[in-house]
Amino acid sequence: MKKILAQANKEWMQLRRDRLLLALGVLMPLVLLFLYGTSQSLQLRNVPVAAYDYDNSVLSRAYIETYGAAITFRLVPHDPQKSPESTLLYGDARAVLIIPANFDRDVRRGSHPRVQLLIDGTDANTGTVLKNMARSLNASFLKKNNLTQPSPVLVRLEPRLWFNPGLSNAIYFGTGALAMVLALFPALLGALSVAREYELGNIIQAYASSLSGFQWIVGKSIPYIILGFVELVICFALGMLIFDYHIPTDPSVLLVATFFYLVAGIFYGMLFGNATGTQSAAIQGVQMGAFLLALLLSGYLFPVRNIPDSFRWISYTLPATHYIVVVRNCLLRDAEWNIMLRPITALAVLSAIFFALNMLQVRKMQFKG
Amino acid sequence: MSDFLRRYWALTVKEVQQLMRNRGLLIQLLIPPTVVLIVFGYALNPEVRHLRMGVVDQSMTPQSRAFVDSLTENESFDVSQRFLSAKDAEAALNRLQLEMFIVIPTQFARDLRAGQPANLQLVIDAVDANTAQISRGYMQQGMMWALSHYNSWNGLDPLVRPGAVSIDSTVLYNPGLVTPWYYVTGIMAVLMFINGSLVASALAVKEKETGTIEQLLMTPAQTAEMLLAKTTPVFVLLMLVLMLALTVSVLVFDLPFRGSFVLFVVSGMFAALAGIGIGVTLATVSKSQQQAQLLTFFVNPPLTLLSGMGSPIDNMPWYFQKISIVNPLRYLVQIIRGVTIKDMPFNALWPDLAALVAFSIILFAISAWRFRKQ
Numbered sequence: 215m216k217k218i219l220a221q222a223n224k225e226w227m228q229l230r231r232d233r234l235l236l237a238l239g240v241l242m243p244l245v246l247l248f249l250y251g252t253s254q255s256l257q258l259r260n261v262p263v264a265a266y267d268y269d270n271s272v273l274s275r276a277y278i279e280t281y282g283a284a285i286t287f288r289l290v291p292h293d294p295q296k297s298p299e300s301t302l303l304y305g306d307a308r309a310v311l312i313i314p315a316n317f318d319r320d321v322r323r324g325s326h327p328r329v330q331l332l333i334d335g336t337d338a339n340t341g342t343v344l345k346n347m348a349r350s351l352n353a354s355f356l357k358k359n360n361l362t363q364p365s366p367v368l369v370r371l372e373p374r375l376w377f378n379p380g381l382s383n384a385i386y387f388g389t390g391a392l393a394m395v396l397a398l399f400p401a402l403l404g405a406l407s408v409a410r411e412y413e414l415g416n417i418i419q420a421y422a423s424s425l426s427g428f429q430w431i432v433g434k435s436i437p438y439i440i441l442g443f444v445e446l447v448i449c450f451a452l453g454m455l456i457f458d459y460h461i462p463t464d465p466s467v468l469l470v471a472t473f474f475y476l477v478a479g480i481f482y483g484m485l486f487g488n489a490t491g492t493q494s495a496a497i498q499g500v501q502m503g504a505f506l507l508a509l510l511l512s513g514y515l516f517p518v519r520n521i522p523d524s525f526r527w528i529s530y531t532l533p534a535t536h537y538i539v540v541v542r543n544c545l546l547r548d549a550e551w552n553i554m555l556r557p558i559t560a561l562a563v564l565s566a567i568f569f570a571l572n573m574l575q576v577r578k579m580q581f582k583g
Numbered sequence: 584m585s586d587f588l589r590r591y592w593a594l595t596v597k598e599v600q601q602l603m604r605n606r607g608l609l610i611q612l613l614i615p616p617t618v619v620l621i622v623f624g625y626a627l628n629p630e631v632r633h634l635r636m637g638v639v640d641q642s643m644t645p646q647s648r649a650f651v652d653s654l655t656e657n658e659s660f661d662v663s664q665r666f667l668s669a670k671d672a673e674a675a676l677n678r679l680q681l682e683m684f685i686v687i688p689t690q691f692a693r694d695l696r697a698g699q700p701a702n703l704q705l706v707i708d709a710v711d712a713n714t715a716q717i718s719r720g721y722m723q724q725g726m727m728w729a730l731s732h733y734n735s736w737n738g739l740d741p742l743v744r745p746g747a748v749s750i751d752s753t754v755l756y757n758p759g760l761v762t763p764w765y766y767v768t769g770i771m772a773v774l775m776f777i778n779g780s781l782v783a784s785a786l787a788v789k790e791k792e793t794g795t796i797e798q799l800l801m802t803p804a805q806t807a808e809m810l811l812a813k814t815t816p817v818f819v820l821l822m823l824v825l826m827l828a829l830t831v832s833v834l835v836f837d838l839p840f841r842g843s844f845v846l847f848v849v850s851g852m853f854a855a856l857a858g859i860g861i862g863v864t865l866a867t868v869s870k871s872q873q874q875a876q877l878l879t880f881f882v883n884p885p886l887t888l889l890s891g892m893g894s895p896i897d898n899m900p901w902y903f904q905k906i907s908i909v910n911p912l913r914y915l916v917q918i919i920r921g922v923t924i925k926d927m928p929f930n931a932l933w934p935d936l937a938a939l940v941a942f943s944i945i946l947f948a949i950s951a952w953r954f955r956k957q
Contacts, residue, residue: 326748369726372704382712521627
């Protein structure tokens, strides 16, 4: 125990001397939390659409106005010399609405005019959404202009969205952001502290001392766990200001989950530090695992459920996936222990696995040394 | 001039030799792009399938069962559990065993027969707001479908009046709406920047840390030559990474290449320069390799998030849209998408290319200036 504390103390001294590191440790999480929490959006908004009105009648303008009124679209002017295709090709608009000549006359005399919407399919998701949106805007135009009989509503759906009724971006991404921020820093520090020992050659001293691998690993991680909790407090305070965080009725769930999450992150980072022995490679490992993989596969941006079965196991090996579940449930519905047991167990198991891998590496090294 | 070339060549050879000895660096530069591209290309999918739905059928009639059947006909919803009361379903939702449940009231069949609208309650767990939003949309579509079925059973025709307008949506460039194309092109660009800045900052500080920088300063080489020689091998490697990423995307995901290859290569070169410039600049302001890498590590997430690689820039709050104007990565993403998925002509892409060139020159100039100052 004493040895562990001594190792922790040494680590802390090293950390404290690095002013830049500490400044980054306090400032960057705040900036990143803000960025992660506010830059992404669930709803598609302000998609630039150009309207080519070859009819120029009251009715055709009314049709275009349904697009102007929808929050999804933003009407943009276009060069009348350019063809609709080239407007799309040049990227001036992401969709082009074309209203044929004689639109108004055709409506009045009972033939069925066809309006065309050209969609830029570069972003396939947006393309799908725009396609559906066009259909419902068309339906609303028909209804407004009395071109359709009110269909007898046979079944009326009453959707209730529990826990986030407004589907608020701030709540959704704000909670995910906490997990993203806490994934980055502890993992990074762990990776750096280990890799540095290898680069400077100090690791030999650790081997030569009476310190066991277990004591070395645990001692090294303690200061970073504490730092992680400090980060949690700072980020939580910011979250209460801008993302409507509130302290859950049973904070122990969140605290225990955070503990395992931090531990898993630090051990994951140390794993890379041990394996590569160079700081730049360790950072890149963390960059891939804790940033890119976590950003895209943890459920922060895209639901984990969407990922095909053959790739979903990757999500489940990321601590961030489980931690996001805990954070969202704790902050939105005050989840209690019995419900959150599964993700927390997963976090504990993951940290145990990362720890065991660290032990294995250290043992192998010591034998070699 | 020949002196310059001679010195430049000698320094470059030295850098290449140093780099070749650093196997780890080579591996970390070349392997991740391939793996990352394939994983993300396959894994990112907007379709939600097999959502766990609970059913509280209080009506217990052929009509209600037919209705549930028609909802679950596609793969979006699975009826995972049936409940006798809404209370039980609520409890299951709270235990995370369900994503949603529907409540079919007792008078469902009676209302239908009487020609009155029957009410259905749908409760969705919106803790994961993204899934909730998608499943609500699916449910509404499923309802429309079930409704049209019901109408055709009863001999009711679609209710359009003469003169009704219809809409034809045509998707250009990607008519099959293949999702991976969007992500692989975005990730390709991100990899150039992340790798470029990380490796360059590592290399630039290394001399300072090992103390060999004094030896370098004593040689007749100018700082500009030193910097050029230092970045040449990294630059070549980055271009290799870009070609590798493009090959993987084309072979694995059938990414089309419709535009100008020259434009692709040229913008890739300037992006590599910009990435290296960021790395070297950050390296010169920091004292150790660790600090340099940390700084790059924190510069990269904002660059990535505000580049439009994952979600469109139009969709961001206005202040982020303004900030993204000074993000060089944004322009690379636009150009790569413009020449692969679309066939954007040069006079549509030149503003992006000009911005990229400007940024790379500015960043590289700053890095040269900072490099000289030390």
